[in-house]
Each structure stands twice: as structure tokens, then as C-alpha cells.
Amino acid sequence: MKTLPFHRRATAATSIIALTAALLVGCTSDSGSEDGVTTVTFAASTFGDPGRGPQLLEWLDEFNTSQNAIRVAAAAVPYPTFGQTVLTQMGSGRGPDLIRFDMPEFEAASEAGLIAPLDDVIDVSKYKLLEQPDKFMIHGGVRHGIIFEASNYAMFYNADLIPNPPTNYQEFFDTARSLTKGDVFGLAFRQTEAEEAGVWQDIFNYVYGFGGAWSDGTNLTINSPKNLEGLQAYKDLYDANVIPRGADAATFRRMFAEGKVGMELNNGGYVTATRGQNADLNFSVAPIPFPVRSQGSILAPIVINKASPAQDAAATFIRWALEPENQVKLQEILGASSVATVTERSAESLQETPFLTVFDELTPSSLPQIVLGFEAKTPDIRKVVVQNVIAALQGTVDLKTALDRAQQQATELVG
Amino acid sequence: MTVVEQQTRAPGSVSRRRRGRRRPSPQGSRWTPYLFLAPAALFILVFQAVPLAQEIFLSFTRTTLLNPTESTWVGLDNFVRIFGDEDFHRTLRTTVVYVIACVVGAVGAGLAVALLLNRSFRGRGWARALVTVPWAAPGIAVALIATWMLNPQYGIVNRFLDAIGLGVPGGAILDSPRYALPAILATTIWQLFPFTSVVLLSALQSVPKDLTEAAMVDGAGPWSAFRAVTWPVIRPTVGLLALLMTIWSLRRFELIWLMTKGGPVGATETLVIDLYSQAFDSKELGSAAAIGMVGVVISLIVIAGSRFVARAAEKEDTR
Secondary structure (H helix, E strand, O other): OOOOOHHHHHHHHHHHHHHHHHHHHHHOOOOEEEOOEEEEEEEOHHHHOOOOHHHHHHHHHHHHHHOOOEEEEEEOOOHHHHHHHHHHHHHOOOOOOEEEOOHHHHHHHHHOOOEOOOOOOOOHHHOOEOHHHHHHHEEOOEEOOEEEEEEEEEEEEEOOOOOOOOOOHHHHHHHHHHHOEOOEEEEEOOOOHHHHHHHHHHHHHHHHHOOOOOEOOOOEOOOOHHHHHHHHHHHHHHHOOOOOOOOOHHHHHHHHHOOOEEEEEEEOOHHHHHHHHOOOOOEEEEOOOOOOOOEEEEEEEEEEEOOOOOHHHHHHHHHHHHOHHHHHHHHHHHOOOEOOEOOOOOHHHHHHOOOHHHHHHHHHHEEEOOOOOOHHHHHHHHHHHHHHHHHHHOOOOOHHHHHHHHHHHHHHHHO | OOHHHHHHOOOOHHHHHHOOOOOOOOOOOOOHHHHHHHHHHHHHHHHHHHHHHHHHHHOOEEEEOOEEEEEEEOOOHHHHHHHOOHHHHHHHHHHHHHHHHHHHHHHHHHHHHHHHHOOOOOOHHHHHHHHOHHHHOOHHHHHHHHHHHOOOOOOHHHHHHHHOOOOOOOOOHHHOOOOHHHHHHHHHHHHHHHHHHHHHHHHHOOOOHHHHHHHHHOOOOHHHHHHHHHHHHHHHHHHHHHHHHHHHHHHOOHHHHHHOOOOOOOOOOOHHHHHHHHHHHOOEHHHHHHHHHHHHHHHHHHHHHHHHHHHHHHHHHHO
16 A cells, blocks of 8 residues: 655645634534524523523523524623623624624624614514614614613612602612611612623713713713712712622622612612512612602613524514513513513512502603713723722712713713 | 664565665654644744734724724824823833732742741641642632632621721722732732742752751851852742743733722723723724733843843853
């Protein structure tokens, strides 16, 4: 038998290995088709929620059972790194087929042209969509998303500790102070740079609840007097030591479930999660008692990745999700959140959770936590604002100077 | 023909040789060394040289993470911008402080522990094994444990500091611009010192005992004996460790990121944290690459400086 010299054999072997590796890399894809079944990946941080995650997976299973040719596979990406992970994948032309975004990342992806238009694949006239949240799904006349979850912020309070919830800021402050004793805190909110997105969500309620706004739609208004007033209220609570300083959201939410935190401003999505941590906790919900009835809302659109090779299959799933019976099921899972369409809450739900109506009534006065007029730049503005507000909390600079600096930096950033 | 060749020749080899076929040399052909080097060279080319070249290119462009294939050439703009930014100056200062403190702390603590472990005492074997535990622990586990220990509500460190009357107001050490960096440094040094102590211990064991004893007999105290006998022997090892610690500290990411993400107010933001934030938070790959280039230049200066110092020391020794 004729044999090749060693170095030629080695070269041939190396080439084969390299070619195989290249082919394997080239074949890697998030979606795939096997035995005539197209698998669509759906990334959402909520799949990892202790309360709602397993129920959402069951909801996906119902879709999979109803289909012969399409299967949706859940991809749980943790919330703190969700946007970063998915946007990085999408930027490189890959990533999941379906994504449940938060608004800042939705806006950034939309501006970068990473989201597939939905106008031709979903006829929204067939559905009774909630108008207020839905208007944020359209950019320049093009629909980029459908609301998966809309969750308004309200005041959660421990009804055993607080029989009558505060109705104005002074009562809110006094209640927080009177409850803080030993290892019990009157209030909790996010205040560390490690939770930048969470701090932004929390301070949004103080800014808008005191009549402020991050912009007037054309110019940034970060250092406006109303914003200063709202953020001063936030800082006063921090300085009063009525919150567990340094505790992250996971920690203080567990403390709330254990009865060691009296109040927190949170969105409707956490009703189920709180019950999941302590089913016996006697808690209730009231509107945030700030001077102006305006608060943040978690709007979470579901979108289709423009780079997805399975866009039709992904659209089939969205159409299935918009069917009335599936919307009702989704709303039952999401608890106090709203879904894309107008749905009736069941008598059982209202009996079990009477305060659901509080969340529903807040929908007209709730706003997504984006900077209007600078939507796609929200993550960058958020970083600047949060860093400067935390600098003021830490006492390295006074709040007014911090906001002036944030205004200047953010203005330079957006051009 | 040697005896060995006769013994190892396979049956039939004579006839093959007679047919004019060349017997392969035990060293292979002149290409053999290149063949063996090729995998390593290919690895370096693919995973280091190509990304480095790409980074150099990116640092002169405006490129965003969301559209990485669409770059605009901007020349030195990224460098001008980052060097004109006060926050970047703070990042550089923090990096220098962090690196120097890590090197001094890890090598100093390692040397102290190595000197202790070099002595004879009961349970020395156990002590030597136990000292390596922090080094063996994964960096992520170390960061999470340290974060828990420093937790303002449940952390043992705060309880202890409160008990002795040195508690930080509010208890949030990692959220204090004043205490966050020292806390991270303490954690880093705790993780690093076992490595330096083990390496220095092996260096100490090569110090001739009779020389130390002779110096003591001649009236030298422990400090003088250390300076005159031990230090010259372990100095190259200390130099190497200092270089390694410097480069590792410049690159350290996971511990700082997990504990503070560079905060609060940039108090623990080093070059790699800033690079990551630029690339993945601000999505500015061009600026991130420029920061990376600054890191590369600093590393090269450190390596060149250490070689210069080592050569100067060698010359002094040979004099």
C-alpha cells in the first residue's frame, strides 16, 4: 500500500479537522428544523422567575401541543444581563427567534434595525389591543412589537404592619420611619450601581410622581426643578436609613415576603412572585402616594429577530398568543400585569386578589420607562443619570450638582 | 553501522534499503519542528494575533455593538475622547492603585506566610495544604462569598465591625466610594497570596541553610541574614511574581465585576471594567477597543520595565 510522507498526512489531517470545525461553526443556529418540525427559540427573562416561570413554560407547551410543524423552545436569560446578552447576539446576526424585551433594549434594537417588521405577518385589526401601551410598539409607522406584558407600578405594603396605607408623601415617609426597627425596614428600593436598570425603574416613579420628566420630547430635562424635587424625596428616604442599604432587589423582595420590609414600589408582575415566596404573607397594593398620579410601567414587547430564519413560524406563535383564550391564560399567569389585548379578569382572580383592579386603573397614567424623544438612547442616558444620582446618595456631590452634571453628560451623549 | 541500528532494524529492511528508499531519520524531516510548532502558532494567530489586529483596527473606528460590521474610520478620535474624559483619568488612577496594592499585598503577604511555613513546627504539612485553599477556589465563588460576607444586613464583616465599634455608616461597604476599593483589594489579596506563598516557599527552600547559619554565627540578626543571604536568592522569584501579579491585576475582571461592577461612582472601575462597560453597556466597540489598546500599551511598558530591572540586577550581581 502506498503511504504518504508523515508531514503530508499531518497536513491532510489538520485540514480535515479545520474544515470540520468550520462546518460545525457554520451550522450552529438558534433555530432549526428537524423531521419537518421547525424549532423556534423564545428568549425571556421571565422564564426564570420562581413564581411565573414554570407556568409560562406550561403555556408554551400548550402551543407546542397544538402544532405539528412548529415547536417553541424557551431560553431563560437572567434579567440583569438579558438585554446585553441578546443584543450582542442580534448585533452579530444571530440570537433567538422570538424575544421578550424591556423597553430600553426594544428601542435600541428597533433603531439598529435588528427587529423584523410585523405589519405583514400579524393583522392587528383582528385583535382588541390595549391602546396606551400599544402605541409604543410602532416606530415611524412600522410595527416592531406586540405587548407581551404591561405591568404598572404601585405601592406594595404589608397589611399586617400597615393597616391603612399612606395617601401622601409625608405619610409615606413617616410610615417608613416608624416601621424601621431592628431588622425590620419601613421601605426598600434599589440604590446600587450594580442594579442600574432597577434603580432607573425605581427613580422613574419619584421623578414622574413629583411632576417631573426626563425630557420634553425634544430636549432633555434631567435637571429640571420637578425632577430635583422628586429625586430629593428619594434621597431623603435613603438618608433617613429607612431602607436596607446595599440590599439588592432579590434580597429585599425576600425580606418583604418574610415581613421584614413594610413597603416597596413594585410592578404587578411581582404579585405572583411574592406569593411564590410566602403564600401566607398578608399584603396589599395601593397607588403610589406621590403628588402626581403618574408612574412607570414595565412594557415588555414580544418581537421577532430580523436575522431569524424562522420568522413565519415565530409569527405563528405570536398569532396564537393573541387568541383570546390564550391571552386570558397568559394574564392569569402574569397575575397583576396586563397583556396585549383587553381581557376580563375572572371572578376567582378578583376574589383571590382584590387589588388587581388597582393595577388596571393605573394603566392610563402609566408610562414606559424610556426617555421620550430619545428612546433608543435610553440605556446610555440611564447609565449617566443613575451614576450621578448614586454619587449624590453617597454624598460625593450634592443632588443639584449631580443632576446638572447628568444633564450635561447626557446632552453631549445624544448630540 | 552501530550496534543499536543493527538490533533495531526490522526484518526486510535491508531489501528496502537496497531498493533505494530512504530510511526516515528519528528527528524527521526539516519540516518536523515547524509541524510540531504549527498548532501552537495557529492557536496564537487565530485567538491572539487576529483579535489584536482587529482591536487595533476597531480602535480607529466608530463601531457599535448593534451593527459591528458597519465601521466608520475616525482616526484618533476615540483616543482623544477617552483621554479628554475626566472619568477615564479616574479609571487610570484606580487601575494603578489597584495593581500596585495587589502586587505589594499579594507578594508581601505571600512572603510573610512563606517565611513562616519555611520554619519547622508541628502541623506544618497541614498548614501548607490549608494555605492553598483560597487559590484553589474559583474566582466567581470567592467574589460571591466575599459579597455575602460584606452584606450590610447579614454579612459577618459588618457584624464584626459593628461589634468593635468600627462599623461603616449604613453598613454598605461595597456601596461606599471610600471602602469599596479596599474591600475588593482585601478579597483579591486573600485569593492571590497562597500562590505567591507557595512559589516563594519553593524559592526559600533553595536558600543554602549553611550560609544562613554561618551568617547567624557571625553575629548577623534575622533581618541582616535575610537581607544578605535569603533575599539575593529569592529576588528573581519575587521579580517574576511581581510581573505576573501586575499583568493578572491589570486583566482582573470577574472579581471586581461581580462585587461592584466598577461602582459606586466609578470608585472601583479599572481599565477592563471600563472596557467592558463601553463595549456592552454603551455598545461602543470603537471606544472599548481604544481603552483596550491603552491596556496593551501599559502591559508592554510593564514587561519592558521588568526586563530592564532584571537585566540591571543581573549586571550588578556579576560585577
